[in-house]
């Protein structure tokens with residue numbers, strides 16, 4: 233539903249299935265959005281930051297996509313952010329747009345707790361949880377960051393969209409949150425792995441399905457342009473967990489989407505660290521000397537694994553490019569009787585009009 237406006241390139245090579253696959257590529261639809269008529273949709277947005285309201289970081293902007301999807305039906309009933317000024321700022325910007333009516337009655341809340349209390353008698357239809365994972369993704373109630381639990385208890389019937397990464401705490405905590413989300417059987421839950429919904433990825437799935445192909449190998453390469461990545465937390469492993477959890481997670485997710493579950497004991501990885509010669513970056517937007525040495529992120533990571541199916545997987549992630557263009561590619565190689573096919577998804581992260589794409 234909140235699929236990002238990505239226009240990746242899909243290449244297919246070689247094999248006798250290719251001809252039918254090539255013809256099929258012309259079927260990839262260009263995303264078109266026409267708001268359908270219907271009753272108002274009440275939405276609670278958590279987080280007044282880049283993912284929900286856009287930035288020069290990338291093309292993501294959930295509020296804008298909701299506006300496009302729902303048109304006059306959209307009613308943003310609440311915006312949760314402890315940074316009241318930032319929340320007021322994004323609402324002021326909305327007041328100057330055609331979508332202003334959707335935000336006319338938006339109340340700013342300082343916490344999820346305050347929002348759930350205030351909206352108890354008129355629950356939203358949809359909650360978009362786009363705060364940083366350090367402030368959610370836990371069942372620990374002590375700091376009030378058990379957002380998923382609070383939202384589930386207060387609004388069990390609301391659809392819930394949770395940004396990635398689901399959690400950055402201990403794995404056991406992440407699993408508890410995942411179990412909680414799984415348990416919400418009565419309502420839709422979705423996590424912000426938007427590439428799954430892209431038309432090109434769906435076409436790859438269709439080609440595999442229709443040609444009865446078996447995945448042999450996935451190979452994902454995601455090299456980011458880091459120059460405009462200006463949030464100190466992003467460069468600090470102890471806060472955002474580093475670029476594999478924060479960014480390559482999209483390609484790890486796609487790898488699993490095609491390859492299935494991974495034999496975790498098979499994973500091998502190497503990294504270039506910040507202190508190594510090939511790890512020197514000359515255009516960082518943050519002062520890395522302010523980040524404790526042990527918390528600084530790796531520059532390049534290469535990992536391989538076996539899928540439970542016996543297929544193999546490979547991931548490379550790099551914090552390496554200057555300028556604004558990312559270099560990304562996901563190759564999926566398959567076989568069917570008497571033929572092999574390699575599908576290649578390239579340029580999955582287009583630039584925003586004003587800057588780069590990042591996480």
Ligand SMILES: NC(=O)c1ccc[n+]([C@@H]2O[C@H](COP(=O)([O-])OP(=O)(O)OC[C@H]3O[C@@H](n4cnc5c(N)ncnc54)[C@H](O)[C@@H]3O)[C@@H](O)[C@H]2O)c1
Nearest residue numbers: 279280281282283312313315362363365367395396424591
């Ligand atoms: N799916 C994607 O492609 C994609 C892209 C960008 C970001 N993200 C994810 O979105 C999330 C937010 O990232 P961002 O770029 O918007 O960050 P951001 O720093 O731009 O904004 C985060 C906002 O959340 C607010 N906040 C802090 N604590 C809060 C709390 N307890 N409750 C509510 N709001 C709180 C902050 O004040 C800030 O305004 C992260 O998990 C990030 O990984 C996903």
